[in-house]
Amino acid sequence: MIHTHKIIFSTRGDGEIVDLSGRLAEALAESRLNAGMITVCTTGSTAGITTMEFEPGLRRDIPELMEKLVPRKGYHHDATWGDGNGFSHLRSSLIGTSFVVSFSEGRPHLGTWQQVVFLDFDNRPRERSVVIQIMGE
Amino acid sequence: MIHTHKIIFSTRGDGEIVDLSGRLAEALAESRLNAGMITVCTTGSTAGITTMEFEPGLRRDIPELMEKLVPRKGYHHDATWGDGNGFSHLRSSLIGTSFVVSFSEGRPHLGTWQQVVFLDFDNRPRERSVVIQIMGE
Amino acid sequence: MIHTHKIIFSTRGDGEIVDLSGRLAEALAESRLNAGMITVCTTGSTAGITTMEFEPGLRRDIPELMEKLVPRKGYHHDATWGDGNGFSHLRSSLIGTSFVVSFSEGRPHLGTWQQVVFLDFDNRPRERSVVIQIMGE
Numbered sequence: 001m002i003h004t005h006k007i008i009f010s011t012r013g014d015g016e017i018v019d020l021s022g023r024l025a026e027a028l029a030e031s032r033l034n035a036g037m038i039t040v041c042t043t044g045s046t047a048g049i050t051t052m053e054f055e056p057g058l059r060r061d062i063p064e065l066m067e068k069l070v071p072r073k074g075y076h077h078d079a080t081w082g083d084g085n086g087f088s089h090l091r092s093s094l095i096g097t098s099f100v101v102s103f104s105e106g107r108p109h110l111g112t113w114q115q116v117v118f119l120d121f122d123n124r125p126r127e128r129s130v131v132i133q134i135m136g137e
Numbered sequence: 138m139i140h141t142h143k144i145i146f147s148t149r150g151d152g153e154i155v156d157l158s159g160r161l162a163e164a165l166a167e168s169r170l171n172a173g174m175i176t177v178c179t180t181g182s183t184a185g186i187t188t189m190e191f192e193p194g195l196r197r198d199i200p201e202l203m204e205k206l207v208p209r210k211g212y213h214h215d216a217t218w219g220d221g222n223g224f225s226h227l228r229s230s231l232i233g234t235s236f237v238v239s240f241s242e243g244r245p246h247l248g249t250w251q252q253v254v255f256l257d258f259d260n261r262p263r264e265r266s267v268v269i270q271i272m273g274e
Numbered sequence: 275m276i277h278t279h280k281i282i283f284s285t286r287g288d289g290e291i292v293d294l295s296g297r298l299a300e301a302l303a304e305s306r307l308n309a310g311m312i313t314v315c316t317t318g319s320t321a322g323i324t325t326m327e328f329e330p331g332l333r334r335d336i337p338e339l340m341e342k343l344v345p346r347k348g349y350h351h352d353a354t355w356g357d358g359n360g361f362s363h364l365r366s367s368l369i370g371t372s373f374v375v376s377f378s379e380g381r382p383h384l385g386t387w388q389q390v391v392f393l394d395f396d397n398r399p400r401e402r403s404v405v406i407q408i409m410g411e
Binding site for chain 1: 310330336368369370
């Protein structure tokens with residue numbers, strides 16, 4: 001049994017973090033499945049999917065950490081394409097563009113302070129798509 | 138066919154690494170499944186799941202690398218909550234809190250020197266839970 | 275319905291990046307499945323699997339980023355084993371050795387500029403194996 005949910009949303013870019021937990025819970029409830037795996041994928045190559053405690057402090061800490069680990073300037077990608085978002089691509093490859101969590105008794109195996117989030121690393125507003133797929137019984 | 142195994146264990150925190158390979162092999166054997174996917178999830182937002190060669194050198198190298206990439210001080214999270222573990226949360230978001238590996242002929246697609254591990258990034262001892270879920274035929 | 279494809283290829287090591295998209299598309303077409311999940315795993319503990327825009331600029335930027343984040347020298351692993359590839363192991367644990375993407379209508383949920391790639395972090399040429407497993411309906 002497989003359920004596929006496509007979500008479209010607008011982002012401002014530049015480190016914006018979107019909490020996907022509500023969408024994930026809705027998709028799981030609609031599926032009426034009891035146990036299985038949830039895959040969350042973004043089709044963007046300048047974004048990432050991970051988990052975090054979605055609170056104001058960490059919402060500033062994560063973008064600031066990314067600035068330190070992968071600074072904005074100095075990439076061959078920018079010399080080739082001129083869109084200046086080489087850093088966005090590198091952050092995406094580092095964090096990863098999909099996340100999987102299992103579920104049982106109709107509930108995902110996530111902690112209370114652990115939200116599934118979309119990290120927008122791009123340097124401009126964009127329309128973004130995420131696919132939540134649920135496979136199980 | 139889905140099998141869900143919940144594991145509880147105590148950790149000392151502070152970079153401790155727990156090898157989950159034995160638990161994973163047991164869960165796979167109990168499932169009697171031949172092929173499919175294994176998902177390993179932690180419900181902690183200050184821990185990570187990844188793979189490594191579980192040998193004494195790398196067991197020191199990984200925590201030391203995390204100290205360099207995500208130092209202990211200077212996060213907004215700590216100003217908000219006062220528990221001083223902002224770095225633990227950031228390391229968790231960077232490494233990721235789940236890992237998936239496929240299996241066939243009853244064996245996971247892991248190398249001889251590739252163990253699935255739980256990384257405890259928190260700054261104090263905790264009780265931890267991990268869910269190993271096996272889906273297949 | 276589960277299809278397992280094992281791929282063997284030779285690498286030169288040292289930051290080489292192998293685009294797996296063609297192999298993934300072939301495996302998906304052969305499976306004749308409509309919807310489900312694709313897992314891409316490597317059995318190497320000195321390699322990683324992630325996504326990127328596979329273009330010449332980023333193919334230089336990713337290895338250069340890894341040099342900065344996880345430099346070549348100074349690890350306990352090297353003192354123990356003497357093969358000098360501690361950095362390769364650490365990069366592997368950081369990036370991760372598997373990747374999952376869902377698919378529907380026979381197409382993976384990947385963007386046009388988002389390729390699934392094998393990153394070889396080792397310091398010498400090797401024979402590498404990757405397993406692409408497709409589970410779905």
